[in-house]
Amino acid sequence: MENKEAIIDFEGSISFETMEKLLNQLKSARQFNALRKPVRKRVYGTVVESIDNIFKYSAPVQGKLRILQRPPQIQVKEQEGKFVVSAGNLIQNDQVDDLRFKLNRINKMDDKALKSLYEEVINKETSDRDRGAGLGLITMALRTDENIRYHFDPAGPVHSYFTMHITIKE
């Protein structure tokens, strides 16, 4: 199958305004509009959650390190008849184990177990709800038939670069 040009291929600092621009870019893309509406909504939702994750979990980098470090990235690409949403951002090394645990746990779950975890998390009172408690990852896992692929690349003594790929069938 033909691999087509990316619909979104962005690398840089991401603000709420950037998110609006990227979503408008997605909504005006021909490949995106050619999709059946339910698939389109799954792709759209996955992009929103991926960007939300970047907002919530990106490690702040200051000073000289800022120039040296890789900025957040978001990519949406049609690949072998599927849509792949890729997102990357810098995180603190001490977040790696927790994130790896959450993703491994989610990847091992079937739909029934994911829905049960969703119910547990959505009903949990959190002191800072807008950080999400992992509901975004569970929501994305429920909308894909494949495991969430991810990796951590070392990025200095206190940071790692986290990348995840979510695949949505057309």
Added chain:
Amino acid sequence: MEKLTIEPTANSPLIVLDPEMKNFEFSGESRPENVRKFYLPVLEWLEAYTASQESLQDDQRTSGLQCLFNFEYFNSTSAKYILDIFKSLNALHLLGLDLKIKWLYEEDDEDMLEVGQEMSRMSKLTFEYIIS
């Protein structure tokens, strides 16, 4: 209680809470920049409305309240607050108010139908599912 209206934007839904017309409506897209800040006035309004209904005799409470949920999309953080809205509506239901909850979804949007079914189960409220 005074009517509460929040006008829609590209990333936040239209919200109308109109007790006089016995009409509650939520429609559009929900992914506001600050979800908590957006939904807090809605939850506070519902809390005050529940308190006002609580202070009335059983036969004076509102009946036939139409609650229309017509979301195009909502993100996972909004989902937490939407469930809180249903929990508030359940408090009204437990007071004996007759609520008609309508969950609209597009014909082939099984994800939105499924989310509605989950919200109904978790909030212990009966929904009517309507193809928009």
